[in-house]
Amino acid sequence: MPLATPDFEFLQHLVAKRSGNVIAPRQQQMIEQRLQKVLVSTGLDNVDTLMTELKGTRGHTLQDRVAEAITVNETSFYRDAHLFQAMRTYFIPEAMQRNAATRTIRIWCAAGSSGQEPYSMAMVLRDHFPQLDRWNVDILVTDLSEEMLERSRNGIYSQLEVNRGLPARDLVRFFDRRGSRWQVKSELRSMLRHQRLNLIDPFPPIHAVDIVLIRNVLIYFDQPTRQSILNRIGKVLTPNGHLFIGSAETMIGMNLPYERKVIDGTVCYQT
Ligand SMILES: C[S@@+](CC[C@H](N)C(=O)[O-])C[C@H]1O[C@@H](n2cnc3c(N)ncnc32)[C@H](O)[C@@H]1O
Structure with a gap:
């Protein structure tokens, strides 16, 4: 009814x-x-x-x-493939150069949903930057939904889900078969740190991060809420760090301390 x-x-x-x-x-x-x-x-x-x-x-x-x-949890592996390509060609090498002294890279997926986005980042790091094995790599995954965080922690996906965006070679390399489903190998699962975080609340203490992905969630908020979230994220971003929003999202019309740049075909923001 x-x-x-x-x-x-x-x-x-x-x-x-x-x-x-x-x-x-x-x-x-x-x-x-x-x-x-x-x-x-x-x-x-x-x-x-x-x-x-x-x-x-x-x-x-x-x-x-x-x-x-009642949240929308739609996501997929390598969503907006050019972003992950640019991570490989520019953003990760740049962060490694900047952080050579500390050998630490911090990434925050601020609405990670069921994990496809942070695991896509983890696969890029593992696949193309073997030298990071000797670094401290922290991928913080937050979301409002406990159910989504649990799914991300477990890293178990249906055939339909892995068919969406995941190349066959990554499936073979990074997943184990579990009956009719697939589980991300523990070497990738251990790279992610999960925490429930409601973006509209004051943030708990978060260590300064080099890369923030806050994609395809801003569309669900009104303009003042979006502005408040992006302002607070700006304070968590390291100087020269990069912020990424969804390809259908924009900061136009908002009073924010970011500079928009296009690097290797990908839009990013810096404070
Ligand atoms: C459409 S998914 C986007 C997932 C991923 N970032 C992507 O682009 O594929 C939106 C996610 O935002 C989360 N979300 C919605 N409102 C939120 C809030 N107030 N705080 C934190 N997460 C929120 C939802 O639970 C959902 O998992």
């Missing part, structure tokens, strides 16, 4: 407050599907019971769970 308008509006408000994501009326069907998933995981009987619980004073944990369930 479709959600009643007041319930849909309540959920729009709840999601805006908990994750900052703006839900458009045309997404009502998606919300209804996600609520069904919450019913299964909570064991609640039906949407009416769920709505009553959510509106109750003890519903905070459940509210977070619903807000997390």
Whole structure:
């Protein structure tokens, strides 16, 4: 049964407050599907019971769970392949040159979803920069969704998921077969560090990072929220570090301390 308008509006408000994501009326069907998933995981009987619980004073944990369930987690390996190509040709060599003294590279995937993006970074590093074996390489993966973080930690993907963007040679080199699915080898899994982080909240202490990927998540926030997140990320970026946003995202119209550059065909931002 479709959600009643007041319930849909309540959920729009709840999601805006908990994750900052703006839900458009045309997404009502998606919300209804996600609520069904919450019913299964909570064991609640039906949407009416769920709505009553959510509106109750003890519903905070459940509210977070619903807000997390209502995120869009769409992702794929090597999404925007030119970015990973440019990591190989320019951004990683540049960071290695800059950090030769400390032999440390820090990367932050700030909305890592189920892990395809950070594992794509890890594969580039392993494949093309064997000398990094003797470096301290830190890939921090954060997301709002515990479920996505868990998927990323486990690194297990269906055939359909590995068919999306992953070259056969990487599948052979970096994955083990697990029945009908594929698991990222532990040598790559151990390169990632996972942490739940809600981008709309004040950030916990984060060590200055050389490369930040915050891709295909800004579109879900309103303009002031986007601006606040990007401002705070600027403070975490090392001097001369690089920030990357999604190919459909822009900083146009925002008052931000970044300079836009195009390097090896890839847009990046520096403070
Ligand atoms: C569409 S995915 C993008 C994944 C990946 N960066 C990519 O480009 O393929 C968006 C991710 O942002 C996360 N997200 C949404 N709102 C968030 C918030 N307030 N804080 C942290 N992560 C959030 C979602 O859980 C989801 O995993």
